[in-house]
Each structure stands twice: as structure tokens, then as C-alpha cells.
Amino acid sequence: MADRPMTRRRLDGPLTWFEQMQRGWDQFWFRSRSVYTLALMRVITGLMLCYNQIIWGTQLEAFLGANAWISSATSRAMAEQGFTWSFLWYVDSPGLLWAIQFLILAVFILFTVGWRTRPISVLAWLLTISMCHRLQGALFGFDQVLAVLTMYLMIAPCGAAYSLDAYLAARRKNDSVPSPRGKATISCNVATRLLQCHLCVIYLFGGLAKVRGESWWDGSAMWNVLANFEYQSLDMTLLGRVPWLLAVLALVTVFWETFYCALIWPRWSRPLVLGLALLIHGGIGIALGMATFGIAMITLNLCFLEPSTVDSWFQSGTRWVQKWTNRP
Amino acid sequence: MNSRVSSENDVWRLPVRRLVTAGLVFHLLAVVVPPLQLATTSSPVMRSPFMDQVGWVFQPYDDALFLNHGYAFFAPNPGSNFLLWARLEFTDGRQPIIVRLPDTDQRFPRLMYHRHFMLSEHFNGAYPGYEEPVDAPAELVVGWKRSRQIFKQREASMIRHLTEKYGASRVTLERWEHRPPSTIEMFQGRIPIDAPELYRRVDSDRGNERAKSGRGQGEVNGG
Known part of the structure; x- marks a missing residue:
């Protein structure tokens, strides 16, 4: 009986630690956040979804038809041991495929403009992963990022700003300016945190995979990327005459990618980390012909921008447009 | 509009938060497992037995949500x-x-x-x-x-x-x-x-590995 207070005292440390951890967790996940950043991400993601779907449409039957590069039966066989499913496995008639193509495109357009965004975003995500499950064998990082973006944007009310929904809601209230103010919700924060954590995982494992390759240490990886004929869209091979520069670029890439998950959180290092993301993904987009992947990754990085920053950009842009349109 | 926001936030009471926490932990583990499985695999026979077991648990979720990726872009050694x-x-x-x-x-x-x-x-x-x-x-x-x-x-x-x-x-x-x-x-x-x-x-089913020159004359590209 006498040693009870002693036991309690011994437990004080771990209990305090546990309470602090719980408080930290709740503060991280369950505080309110404005929607502006996610709304901007929705618009860009929607545009990417539309563009991607239009490009699939240029060779729809070659990828989804009865004699597709990878037929429905083959796609099903490839997924046999997995837990995937796509309604497109059961469609190969040209007429029906085109009807579905226009339906999917309509959903993506509605997602972009933000009309009935809550149900439409769920539909957009389901269609995105259904396309991915059917079209395996022709996919790359761009598709993975689109699936990530649509999945998390679906969680938040991302149509509450910069959308037709917001415009119509403001009109119903007879507001003169359809201003999407005051929409701070916990679900916005949960979606943002999930995007941030997922992005950290992508970079961490991207960096660790590079660490395993000796060519990223001696810089030859950077040369092999620049001198890659099939990827190349801008000839940067002249950089091969400055090997030390390639070695520096390779090391910067490895360290930036590996430590992104740590350096993105402090406010002092965030601009630097995001600036490097812009440079590296912009470079990949311009020089390696993967503009779509570059834009998708940059869009994913937007999740670290404060909503107030995004909205101040939007307000400045609106004022600028109003100024120009009101000019005599 | 603000009343709608506050009513949405009211839903997040403690039991809901704890339930969501469990879901979040599961989801984040599911995000980490596929790239970790790839990182701990050096060949079809050299795999981490632990990650194989863990992967088996998360595979249905990862497959269904299209989360089954290694994220090893241009890695470990970009080349051919x-x-x-x-x-x-x-x-x-x-x-x-x-x-x-x-x-x-x-x-x-x-x-x-x-x-x-x-x-x-x-x-x-x-x-x-x-x-x-x-x-x-x-x-x-x-x-x-x-x-x-x-x-x-x-x-x-x-x-x-x-x-x-x-x-x-x-x-x-x-x-x-x-x-x-x-x-x-x-x-x-x-x-x-x-x-x-x-x-x-590169090797074909005929079992021959031949070194051949690249582009021939009069060939048509397509696809």
C-alpha cells in the first residue's frame, strides 16, 4: 500500500509522454484548415485528368478495344492474383467504349469546375483507379500521382472554393462577390495531412532506392538520364563536359529526395525544399519529356502551401483580371 | 455557410477521432508497405520474410486502392x-x-x-x-x-x-x-x-542472344 504513490510517480513520465503524444497527434490531424490549397489542387488535378482522358481518346480502341495492345482478358490475367477490379474489363465494343469515354470526360470536367463536387469527386476517384486497373502495362508515375490526388481530394470538401458550387452558393445568398471565405474544416486538414504524409513516403523511398545505386553517388546516373534517347526532349548532353556539375546534381537529388520527409516540416527549410521540387520536377518535365509527371508532382507539392497564401494569390489574380477587364 | 462548417466539425468528437485515428494508422501503414517490400527485395529468392507476411495483410487494400507502388523512379541505377x-x-x-x-x-x-x-x-x-x-x-x-x-x-x-x-x-x-x-x-x-x-x-525464346545493329534501311516506324 505504501509504495502506491511511488508507482504512480514512476508512471508519471510515460503517462505524460503518452498524453503529449496524443495531444500532438490531435493537433496534427484534427484541427481546422481552410480549403483554398485543396481547391487549387482540385482545379489542376481536374485539368490533368481531362488532358489524360483526351489523350487516351486519341487511341481509345488500341488501348481498350477488343484488339487492344493488352486485351481485357490479358489485363484480367495480369491481375489474377491481386485484388483489383475494373468495369472496363467487361467492355470492348467501340460504341460503348466511346460512350464511357465521354461520360468519364464529363465527370472530370465537372470535377475541375467543381459542380456537385462531393459526389463527383468520389466518382472521379473510382473512374481513375478503374482506368488504372484496366490499363496496367501502359502506366507510369503520372497515373500513380493522379490516383493519389483524386483519392485524398475526395475526403475534403475541395469544391467549397474556386468552384461552381461556391459561385452558386454565393449567388443563392445574393452576395455580390462569390467569395469562398471561412471554410475551415477538419476534413480539409485530414486530407492535407494525408497528402503530405504520402508525398513524404514517395520521396523517402525514391531517395532510398537511389541510395542503393552506385551511379547516383559518382554522378553517372545523371549522365545516363540526360543521354537517354527515348526520354530526352531537350538535349542537355553538353552538361556531360562538366562532370563535377553532374555529380553535384546527382547528390543534390539523392539528398533532397531522401531528406524531404524531414526538411519539409520546419518553416525555415520549407521554401528551399519546395524550390528544389519545382526545379527538379520542372527539369524532368522539360528535359525528359515528362511534363505531365512533372506537373503532377509539383501539384502534389502544393499541399505544403498555406491556404492563406494560395487565397492571397487568388485574390491578387482576381483583382488583376478585374483591373484589366475594366480598362476602357 | 459557417453554421454548416461548424456542424461538420462537430462530427469530430472523441470517439470519432479515435476511430479515424485507427483508420489513418492502417492507411499510412498500407502506403509504406509496398515501397518497403520493394526496398527489402533484391531478387525473387532474396526477400524479407517479415515484409512478405506484412505485405500479405495489406495487399487487398493496396491493390484495390492502387497503392501498390515502389516509387523507385530512375533507381537504383538509371541506364538502358x-x-x-x-x-x-x-x-x-x-x-x-x-x-x-x-x-x-x-x-x-x-x-x-x-x-x-x-x-x-x-x-x-x-x-x-x-x-x-x-x-x-x-x-x-x-x-x-x-x-x-x-x-x-x-x-x-x-x-x-x-x-x-x-x-x-x-x-x-x-x-x-x-x-x-x-x-x-x-x-x-x-x-x-x-x-x-x-x-x-536481348535474349528471345529461341535462346539466341544476338548483337545486331540498330536501324535498318527502308524501315517504317509506327505503333
């Missing part, structure tokens, strides 16, 4: 690309042609070009080898047989696509490797990045 060349023969008097995946002469729209590039890269990546693994665990042999069966189905699907598209009587698929030149080859040897000597045909 693997291409697919299809030799098409005709019985109607047309000359044989070669259809290349990807077709580097038709890079627009770039996203479609990249889709074709990925078809060839993934096709090569799925090649399980010609010979059944010897002295390997039974599980590995079963896996090889299944991979082989799916690879052949994939090959047949691509052949059928090309046969129908071009009206060919015979289509033969060849897998080619294109390595980037070294800096010495490029700057001292003046070898361009698409020089024929940088292309090499």
Missing part, C-alpha cells in the same frame, strides 16, 4: 531502355515493315508516346526468362510458370493487335536494349545517343 520491335510480314505483296515501341520519330502527343514507351518497358520487365529455374524452391517454380503463362498471353495480345491493325500475316516481337553512350563514347568517339551500336537484341 528496353524497346519492342515488331517485324510484320504480309502475303499481299507489301514489303515487311518494323513497328517500334516507342516510335522516337513520333513523339507527339508526348503522353501517348510515353504510353507506348511504357508498353515496351513493362513488357520487358515482365519477361520471366526462357528456362525454368533449376534447384529452386517449388514455390518459385510455380511463380515462374505463372509469370511465363501471363507473359505469353501478353505477347499474343500484342501480336493480335498488330496483326489486326496492319493486316499482317505474320508478326514477330523482338526485345531490344538501348544503352546510353558513356561520356567518352560521346565526346571522344563522337557516337550519337541513337547510334546503331548502342542497340542490342
Whole structure:
């Protein structure tokens, strides 16, 4: 009986630690956040979804038809041991495929403009992963990022700003300016945190995979990327005459990618980390012909921008447009 | 509007938060597991037994949500690309042609070009080898047989696509490797990045590994 207070005292440390951890967790996940950043991400993601779907449409039957590069039966066989499913496995008639193509495109357009965004975003995500499950064998990082973006944007009310929904809601209230103010919700924060954590995982494992390759240490990886004929869209091979520069670029890439998950959180290092993301993904987009992947990754990085920053950009842009349109 | 926001936030009471916390932990683990599985695998036989077990738990969720990725972009060592060349023969008097995946002469729209590039890269990546693994665990042999069966189905699907598209009587698929030149080859040897000597045909089912020159005369690109 006498040693009870002693036991309690011994437990004080771990209990305090546990309470602090719980408080930290709740503060991280369950505080309110404005929607502006996610709304901007929705618009860009929607545009990417539309563009991607239009490009699939240029060779729809070659990828989804009865004699597709990878037929429905083959796609099903490839997924046999997995837990995937796509309604497109059961469609190969040209007429029906085109009807579905226009339906999917309509959903993506509605997602972009933000009309009935809550149900439409769920539909957009389901269609995105259904396309991915059917079209395996022709996919790359761009598709993975689109699936990530649509999945998390679906969680938040991302149509509450910069959308037709917001415009119509403001009109119903007879507001003169359809201003999407005051929409701070916990679900916005949960979606943002999930995007941030997922992005950290992508970079961490991207960096660790590079660490395993000796060519990223001696810089030859950077040369092999620049001198890659099939990827190349801008000839940067002249950089091969400055090997030390390639070695520096390779090391910067490895360290930036590996430590992104740590350096993105402090406010002092965030601009630097995001600036490097812009440079590296912009470079990949311009020089390696993967503009779509570059834009998708940059869009994913937007999740670290404060909503107030995004909205101040939007307000400045609106004022600028109003100024120009009101000019005599 | 603000009342709607506050009512949405009111839903997040403590029991809901704890339930969501459990979901979040599960989801984040599911995000981490596939790349960790890849990172702990160095060959089909050299895999982490622990990650195999963990992966088995999360596989349904990861597969269904399309989260089953390793994120190893340009890693561990970027190098050669693997291409697919299809030799098409005709019985109607047309000359044989070669259809290349990807077709580097038709890079627009770039996203479609990249889709074709990925078809060839993934096709090569799925090649399980010609010979059944010897002295390997039974599980590995079963896996090889299944991979082989799916690879052949994939090959047949691509052949059928090309046969129908071009009206060919015979289509033969060849897998080619294109390595980037070294800096010495490029700057001292003046070898361009698409020089024929940088292309090499990789092993086929006929079991022959032949070094061949790259682009021939009078070939038609397509795909």
C-alpha cells in the first residue's frame, strides 16, 4: 500500500509522454484548415485528368478495344492474383467504349469546375483507379500521382472554393462577390495531412532506392538520364563536359529526395525544399519529356502551401483580371 | 455557410477521432508497405520474410486502392531502355515493315508516346526468362510458370493487335536494349545517343542472344 504513490510517480513520465503524444497527434490531424490549397489542387488535378482522358481518346480502341495492345482478358490475367477490379474489363465494343469515354470526360470536367463536387469527386476517384486497373502495362508515375490526388481530394470538401458550387452558393445568398471565405474544416486538414504524409513516403523511398545505386553517388546516373534517347526532349548532353556539375546534381537529388520527409516540416527549410521540387520536377518535365509527371508532382507539392497564401494569390489574380477587364 | 462548417466539425468528437485515428494508422501503414517490400527485395529468392507476411495483410487494400507502388523512379541505377520491335510480314505483296515501341520519330502527343514507351518497358520487365529455374524452391517454380503463362498471353495480345491493325500475316516481337553512350563514347568517339551500336537484341525464346545493329534501311516506324 505504501509504495502506491511511488508507482504512480514512476508512471508519471510515460503517462505524460503518452498524453503529449496524443495531444500532438490531435493537433496534427484534427484541427481546422481552410480549403483554398485543396481547391487549387482540385482545379489542376481536374485539368490533368481531362488532358489524360483526351489523350487516351486519341487511341481509345488500341488501348481498350477488343484488339487492344493488352486485351481485357490479358489485363484480367495480369491481375489474377491481386485484388483489383475494373468495369472496363467487361467492355470492348467501340460504341460503348466511346460512350464511357465521354461520360468519364464529363465527370472530370465537372470535377475541375467543381459542380456537385462531393459526389463527383468520389466518382472521379473510382473512374481513375478503374482506368488504372484496366490499363496496367501502359502506366507510369503520372497515373500513380493522379490516383493519389483524386483519392485524398475526395475526403475534403475541395469544391467549397474556386468552384461552381461556391459561385452558386454565393449567388443563392445574393452576395455580390462569390467569395469562398471561412471554410475551415477538419476534413480539409485530414486530407492535407494525408497528402503530405504520402508525398513524404514517395520521396523517402525514391531517395532510398537511389541510395542503393552506385551511379547516383559518382554522378553517372545523371549522365545516363540526360543521354537517354527515348526520354530526352531537350538535349542537355553538353552538361556531360562538366562532370563535377553532374555529380553535384546527382547528390543534390539523392539528398533532397531522401531528406524531404524531414526538411519539409520546419518553416525555415520549407521554401528551399519546395524550390528544389519545382526545379527538379520542372527539369524532368522539360528535359525528359515528362511534363505531365512533372506537373503532377509539383501539384502534389502544393499541399505544403498555406491556404492563406494560395487565397492571397487568388485574390491578387482576381483583382488583376478585374483591373484589366475594366480598362476602357 | 459557417453554421454548416461548424456542424461538420462537430462530427469530430472523441470517439470519432479515435476511430479515424485507427483508420489513418492502417492507411499510412498500407502506403509504406509496398515501397518497403520493394526496398527489402533484391531478387525473387532474396526477400524479407517479415515484409512478405506484412505485405500479405495489406495487399487487398493496396491493390484495390492502387497503392501498390515502389516509387523507385530512375533507381537504383538509371541506364538502358528496353524497346519492342515488331517485324510484320504480309502475303499481299507489301514489303515487311518494323513497328517500334516507342516510335522516337513520333513523339507527339508526348503522353501517348510515353504510353507506348511504357508498353515496351513493362513488357520487358515482365519477361520471366526462357528456362525454368533449376534447384529452386517449388514455390518459385510455380511463380515462374505463372509469370511465363501471363507473359505469353501478353505477347499474343500484342501480336493480335498488330496483326489486326496492319493486316499482317505474320508478326514477330523482338526485345531490344538501348544503352546510353558513356561520356567518352560521346565526346571522344563522337557516337550519337541513337547510334546503331548502342542497340542490342536481348535474349528471345529461341535462346539466341544476338548483337545486331540498330536501324535498318527502308524501315517504317509506327505503333
